[in-house]
Amino acid sequence: MANEMKKVDAVIVGFGWAGAIMAKELTEAGLNVVALERGPHRDTYPDGAYPQSIDELTYNVRKKLFQDLSKSTVTIRHDASQTAVPYRQLAAFLPGTGTGGAGLHWSGVHFRVDPIELRMRSHYEERYGKHFIPEGMTIQDFGVTYDELEPFFDKAEKVFGTSGSAWSIKGKVVGKEKGGNPFAPDRSDNFPLPAQKRTYSAQLFAQAAESVGYHPYDLPSANTSAPYTNTYGAQMGPCNFCGYCSGYACYMYSKASPNVNILPALRQEPKFELRNNAYVLRVNLSDDKKRATGVTYVDGQGRERVQPADLVILSAFQFHNVHLMLLSGIGKPYNPITNEGTVGRNFAYQNLSTLKALFDKNTTTNPFIGAGGAGVGVDDFNADNFDHGPLGFVGGSPFWVNQAGTKPISGLPVPTGTPNWGSKWKAAVADTYTHHLSMDAHGAHQSYRANYLDLDPNYKDAYGQPLLRMTFDWQENDIKMAQFMVGKMHKIAEAMNPKMIIGGAKKPGAHFDSTVYQTTHISGGAIMGDDPKTSAVNRYLQSWDVPNVFVPGASAFPQGLGYNPTGMVAALTYWSAKAIREHYLKNPGPLVQA
Numbered sequence: 001m002a003n004e005m006k007k008v009d010a011v012i013v014g015f016g017w018a019g020a021i022m023a024k025e026l027t028e029a030g031l032n033v034v035a036l037e038r039g040p041h042r043d044t045y046p047d048g049a050y051p052q053s054i055d056e057l058t059y060n061v062r063k064k065l066f067q068d069l070s071k072s073t074v075t076i077r078h079d080a081s082q083t084a085v086p087y088r089q090l091a092a093f094l095p096g097t098g099t100g101g102a103g104l105h106w107s108g109v110h111f112r113v114d115p116i117e118l119r120m121r122s123h124y125e126e127r128y129g130k131h132f133i134p135e136g137m138t139i140q141d142f143g144v145t146y147d148e149l150e151p152f153f154d155k156a157e158k159v160f161g162t163s164g165s166a167w168s169i170k171g172k173v174v175g176k177e178k179g180g181n182p183f184a185p186d187r188s189d190n191f192p193l194p195a196q197k198r199t200y201s202a203q204l205f206a207q208a209a210e211s212v213g214y215h216p217y218d219l220p221s222a223n224t225s226a227p228y229t230n231t232y233g234a235q236m237g238p239c240n241f242c243g244y245c246s247g248y249a250c251y252m253y254s255k256a257s258p259n260v261n262i263l264p265a266l267r268q269e270p271k272f273e274l275r276n277n278a279y280v281l282r283v284n285l286s287d288d289k290k291r292a293t294g295v296t297y298v299d300g301q302g303r304e305r306v307q308p309a310d311l312v313i314l315s316a317f318q319f320h321n322v323h324l325m326l327l328s329g330i331g332k333p334y335n336p337i338t339n340e341g342t343v344g345r346n347f348a349y350q351n352l353s354t355l356k357a358l359f360d361k362n363t364t365t366n367p368f369i370g371a372g373g374a375g376v377g378v379d380d381f382n383a384d385n386f387d388h389g390p391l392g393f394v395g396g397s398p399f400w401v402n403q404a405g406t407k408p409i410s411g412l413p414v415p416t417g418t419p420n421w422g423s424k425w426k427a428a429v430a431d432t433y434t435h436h437l438s439m440d441a442h443g444a445h446q447s448y449r450a451n452y453l454d455l456d457p458n459y460k461d462a463y464g465q466p467l468l469r470m471t472f473d474w475q476e477n478d479i480k481m482a483q484f485m486v487g488k489m490h491k492i493a494e495a496m497n498p499k500m501i502i503g504g505a506k507k508p509g510a511h512f513d514s515t516v517y518q519t520t521h522i523s524g525g526a527i528m529g530d531d532p533k534t535s536a537v538n539r540y541l542q543s544w545d546v547p548n549v550f551v552p553g554a555s556a557f558p559q560g561l562g563y564n565p566t567g568m569v570a571a572l573t574y575w576s577a578k579a580i581r582e583h584y585l586k587n588p589g590p591l592v593q594a
Contacts, residue, residue, distance in 0.1 A: 014321075016102055026580070039097030056408065061410070075459050084458075094517070124394060162193065199401075209378050224254045235253065242405065289545070318555040321553050347472060347525050376401055397481070445478065454471075542579075
């Protein structure tokens, strides 16, 4: 029988960026808060202790900071006619586990959002007509505008210590000669820190992009360009471009993480408690299923516990939020046949394509140098910054060189036709390693009726519960877009005059490959919106069905973004937290009427 703990005002499930932000906001409001994190305690020490932390074999190959798939995973299939099988070896995407979640192992690319992507369906219908959106594509508006979110993007950047170059502030252009992005929306304030220095590969990319008529800019980076103390009093040191960001805890206190930027302040809060190794099984509901009473979890000793609470925040990784809602009976599961239901709907990913330019020995790029968020991008083909009308696809893509540190095990590009092993392979590695650069088309991925999440009928986790099932494949629109984007990006690569360009776009008929890393930018499944028939949560991330449950995270995105999702996750969480503090706590109940 489960042991019942002392009731608290709020219980938070998952302690990554969304969970840490919510914990800080709710304790500031005077609430007693318990955060439950399924993984172990992690922090800069010992997980980021130098030199053990810069160990590619331990972290990138053996995946130390990532989810233990032997306890829980997802099953994957390409379409509903297939039987899904478990994802047993981390490859395509890398959910984090432990204190900080994916916010500890992320790279640090810290974008806002293109305003058009917040009203995706409305914008396309207004500009191109309703028939332009392909049949089976289920893109939606977020239900919130950029102007509403702008103060929260600003707040998050000041917490993260983000480095960047603004284009315009309060309507005044300030970044024309300073590395700003002319396609970026207006800002209320500058970045907390100036942009990071450009690596040589970023300089080459910028020169080439400009020569073909594009508009290069400095990537916004949550890797500090100088010492910084954030709004919570947390201190950060300047990034030293060691190249160990994505997949690692930063030993320099230079990469923003919940552990560095929020947890030190929360430790001073007597109303806050973080419990690690607390695996939440379900949200407990009242008899009428209209109110959450708390959660049931298994602690580190294998004991089942009940944590009663007045407010439940599901702030785990995207998969886990959707999984818990399905296991708990919160919201109606999505049915792709009828296109009814909301939980599991609009699952999306990232439509990534990569080119690598190989140079002769006169061009040395030193790819071992790097920072997770540093680089140069162009937005000429992001969002709807170009005419989609004659092209026949939905969505856009930024291009960039983001030199994050090419590792000696996994980052060894070789010319086409090189043997996979042996002396010729070794010679090719030696010839190309310090004479190459990599560039990405970081394409927005759209949502489709055919891509969704539900409970698997065949496989269970270590606690006897059904695994989450992922039905997902690339669609025709994705391939059209990727091929167009690679063609445009190829012009930048050609302008650098390399001896060879390798890589490219997906071919027609290509299927999703779960064995090759792409990104961990997974979204949807518990999407936000204005209509409870097509969204699981309202514009404040509050469950339509159980109003004392809020679900921040990328699970709320109705489709994927061209940019990395972390900045949007943080802003939405601050937006939701303000609504809880200023409205919900004064009058508990639905913040939006269905």
